Amino acid sequence: EKCKSIIEGLAEIRVKSNKVFYNPVQEFNRDLSIAVLSTYVKEYKEQKIGKTKHLKDCELHDVPFTILEALSATGLRSIRYAKEIPNITKIIANDLSAQAVDTIKENITYNSVGNLVDASHDDACMLMYKHKNPRMRFAAIDLDPYGCPSIFLDAAVQSVQDYGILCVTATDMAILAGNSPETCYVKYGAVSLKTKCCHEMALRILLQSIEHHANRYSRYIEPLLSISADFYIRVFVRVNTGAQQCKKTTSKLSMVYQCVGCDTITLQPLGATKPNPSERNPGQLKFCLPAAPSVGELCLHCNQRHRLGGPIWTAPIHNMPFVTRVLEYVTENPHLFGTAKRIAGVLSMVREELPDVPLYHILDKLFGRVHIQTMPILIMRSAILNAGYRVSFSHASKLSIKTDAPARLN
Numbered sequence: 001e002k003c004k005s006i007i008e009g010l011a012e013i014r015v016k017s018n019k020v021f022y023n024p025v026q027e028f029n030r031d032l033s034i035a036v037l038s039t040y041v042k043e044y045k046e047q048k049i050g051k052t053k054h055l056k057d058c059e060l061h062d063v064p065f066t067i068l069e070a071l072s073a074t075g076l077r078s079i080r081y082a083k084e085i086p087n088i089t090k091i092i093a094n095d096l097s098a099q100a101v102d103t104i105k106e107n108i109t110y111n112s113v114g115n116l117v118d119a120s121h122d123d124a125c126m127l128m129y130k131h132k133n134p135r136m137r138f139a140a141i142d143l144d145p146y147g148c149p150s151i152f153l154d155a156a157v158q159s160v161q162d163y164g165i166l167c168v169t170a171t172d173m174a175i176l177a178g179n180s181p182e183t184c185y186v187k188y189g190a191v192s193l194k195t196k197c198c199h200e201m202a203l204r205i206l207l208q209s210i211e212h213h214a215n216r217y218s219r220y221i222e223p224l225l226s227i228s229a230d231f232y233i234r235v236f237v238r239v240n241t242g243a244q245q246c247k248k249t250t251s252k253l254s255m256v257y258q259c260v261g262c263d264t265i266t267l268q269p270l271g272a273t274k275p276n277p278s279e280r281n282p283g284q285l286k287f288c289l290p291a292a293p294s295v296g297e298l299c300l301h302c303n304q305r306h307r308l309g310g311p312i313w314t315a316p317i318h319n320m321p322f323v324t325r326v327l328e329y330v331t332e333n334p335h336l337f338g339t340a341k342r343i344a345g346v347l348s349m350v351r352e353e354l355p356d357v358p359l360y361h362i363l364d365k366l367f368g369r370v371h372i373q374t375m376p377i378l379i380m381r382s383a384i385l386n387a388g389y390r391v392s393f394s395h396a397s398k399l400s401i402k403t404d405a406p407a408r409l410n
């Protein structure tokens, strides 16, 4: 049988069968995950030891950091994690397919990482449920399935440590982007809409879904980084426990009203946040939202009816100080990543995103709606700034305009 050899990062893997999944386009996803986890390991260990100052290397070894790659295929990702992320205790590379597990085992030996990586042949959910006892939980769980991750979420939110990190990929973009709103509701518990900002909407639907699963067990998420790239989305969220915090979930979610005539989007938060200027809570940012239409009310701008989507996550989707640390790690170690330039580019855009403005407009569509010739995006941005509003791009689209300017000036 022919054997393919693949080199990525510090790993060299061999794949015998075409039945074992390997996708070279996902190198960016793996590189980004390594950058995120390398940054996170230290923060996690510092939090567990309860120190704010930096730890010495010997102290870092005292806190275990185990990673579960629940859907591992060739083992490439786990082997790269073992070779490229400092201060890891153990990685479990799991797959349901016997052929995949054989490939994982061979690659562990071939890369001499048997001291750090264990192969596991199990259903991802069964394996996670076996680790839901707090003493057995993983510091990090990576879910990188074909298509939709939702069937793994119930187990994942229970088997990750407090202050641990969940890394989740979804590739079923058609469903998340509004091609099948009914299926999206079935899988994610939210109705997707066909809109120009569908990539960010997809991220917010997935975050909402993870939060919903977590809440059942008095746990809640804090998004660290949420990325739309190529044909998939990838989110990194911290998980914690706290019934009081869970009560704040409704204030982090909104229903989405989309006008069928002019496409204007209006958000209706599920829960009201009590305005309290002394409370500074990043999960509770007050949004500059226009008053949402009441059910059945027609669009203010064109008198047409609304389509209703959501609920979506409308609290911040990134933790900016964390994003900055990941960006620093990549710019200080560009030799570690084949896609270093792209990661730096994407994270720089993420850092500029207005954190308290969900969703965005797309320039040419916006101009098409009002039947005027489109202008260069920089001129449009200056115009918005001159009018006294804030503006940024979104990493999810080149022609995006994120702004707190209202759709209509009264």
Ligand code: SAM
Pocket (backbone or CB within 6 Å): 021, 022, 023, 026, 030, 070, 071, 072, 073, 074, 076, 077, 094, 095, 096, 097, 100, 122, 123, 124, 125, 144, 145, 146
């Ligand atoms: N993470 C890999 C990487 O970065 O190269 C790719 C994973 S591939 C997209 C998805 C894998 O999930 C397949 O190898 C498949 O056999 C496995 N899989 C599907 N359902 C599973 C389940 N219930 N439990 C464990 N593995 C499963």
